[in-house]
Amino acid sequence: MKGKKKLLAEFLEKSRLFNIARKIPANTLTIINYHRIYANKLDTEFDAGVFGSSVNEFEQQMAFLQKHVNVLSEQDIIGLVRTGKSLSGRNAFVTFDDGYRDNYQLAVPILKKYHIPALFFIPTKNIEESTLGWWDIISYFINHANEKNILLNEKFVPLQTPENKENAKQELLIYMKTARHEESKKLLTELSARCGVKFPSRAVQREELMSWEQIKEIANTDGLSIGSHTVSHRVLSTIENHEELRELQDSRIFLQQKLSCEINSIAYPVGGYHAFSERTKRNAHQAGYTLGFSFNTGTNYNTITDSFDIKRISPEKNLSIYKVNVILPRLFTNNNPFAGRHGERSEGG
Numbered sequence: 001m002k003g004k005k006k007l008l009a010e011f012l013e014k015s016r017l018f019n020i021a022r023k024i025p026a027n028t029l030t031i032i033n034y035h036r037i038y039a040n041k042l043d044t045e046f047d048a049g050v051f052g053s054s055v056n057e058f059e060q061q062m063a064f065l066q067k068h069v070n071v072l073s074e075q076d077i078i079g080l081v082r083t084g085k086s087l088s089g090r091n092a093f094v095t096f097d098d099g100y101r102d103n104y105q106l107a108v109p110i111l112k113k114y115h116i117p118a119l120f121f122i123p124t125k126n127i128e129e130s131t132l133g134w135w136d137i138i139s140y141f142i143n144h145a146n147e148k149n150i151l152l153n154e155k156f157v158p159l160q161t162p163e164n165k166e167n168a169k170q171e172l173l174i175y176m177k178t179a180r181h182e183e184s185k186k187l188l189t190e191l192s193a194r195c196g197v198k199f200p201s202r203a204v205q206r207e208e209l210m211s212w213e214q215i216k217e218i219a220n221t222d223g224l225s226i227g228s229h230t231v232s233h234r235v236l237s238t239i240e241n242h243e244e245l246r247e248l249q250d251s252r253i254f255l256q257q258k259l260s261c262e263i264n265s266i267a268y269p270v271g272g273y274h275a276f277s278e279r280t281k282r283n284a285h286q287a288g289y290t291l292g293f294s295f296n297t298g299t300n301y302n303t304i305t306d307s308f309d310i311k312r313i314s315p316e317k318n319l320s321i322y323k324v325n326v327i328l329p330r331l332f333t334n335n336n337p338f339a340g341r342h343g344e345r346s347e348g349g
């Protein structure tokens with residue numbers, strides 16, 4: 001499927017069809033959600049699956065957006081929601097989840113260079129306590145594992161080849177997305193023992209995440225803004241109502257106090273339709289948010305129909321597919337109900 005998409009996208013781009021398509025009227029808003037950007041070569045002891053583009057690819061993507069579509073800001077989207085206005089033309093919006101340090105070091109300079117607004121969603125406890133998400137810790141354990149096999153779900157899983165290790169990570173990521181919070185914490189401790197690898201130090205984890213000073217600087221930069229990604233990045237559909245409300249309220253209040261600005265937007269962790277519910281949307285409204293963003297849920301057509309399920313897609317590494325997703329989004333629909341980051345590596349970014 002991926003190969004066919006690439007061929008079709010490259011064909012459209014090389015032929016005049018793509019130029020003609022650009023002239024066809026469309027009222028769309030494509031929101032591209034990034035997690036991590038890498039410098040030259042992708043080299044990490046944590047989750048390689050959350051890296052979307054290299055910094056050079058990111059620059060090409062931003063140059064394309066600036067030249068060919070209307071690039072919106074968080075305030076523009078709030079305006080659209082408040083007025084109920086329809087979308088006009090081809091629009092794009094750039095967001096980042098999880099608060100990784102490369103967002104500040106690599107992405108922000110390019111966003112400034114091309115005057116591209118962006119919204120960064122921060123899980124407050126991860127920054128405050130310098131702790132990476134479960135997807136990074138799982139990858140760290142598996143990457144450093146000394147054992148040839150580990151016991152997972154009552155069966156022995158081999159860890160001898162890179163492919164074995166990738167399969168083990170996938171299995172664990174899928175489990176963690178649906179496990180209750182208490183079980184998922186227990187699993188990480190067990191996995192540490194089974195792999196014979198200690199948890200990475202706070203100092204090592206801190207290196208991967210933005211500091212509050214860096215987040216403040218982003219909040220104070222024209223066009224750039226901060227949103228909440230909950231307190232602890234728990235999958236909201238796996239927790240009780242009162243816990244969900246706390247995750248939404250406490251993160252907003254904390255960010256507002258820390259950054260001395262209004263926090264209007266929330267991105268639901270993982271973000272696919274299995275990861276949040278109608279209850280989440282009601283709670284987000286009650287917690288004072290104006291906008292709620294889902295993930296890997298597609299493109300917004302004509303108008304923002306639900307301000308607490310604003311759809312986002314992953315960035316495609318291939319520039320031709322990236323362009324098609326923005327110019328002709330209906331061609332490759334990306335509405336996968338089980339999608340969401342952290343375990344959906346095949347979808348990229």
Ligand SMILES: [Zn+2]
Pocket residue numbers: 097098229233269270341
């Ligand atoms: Zn996230």
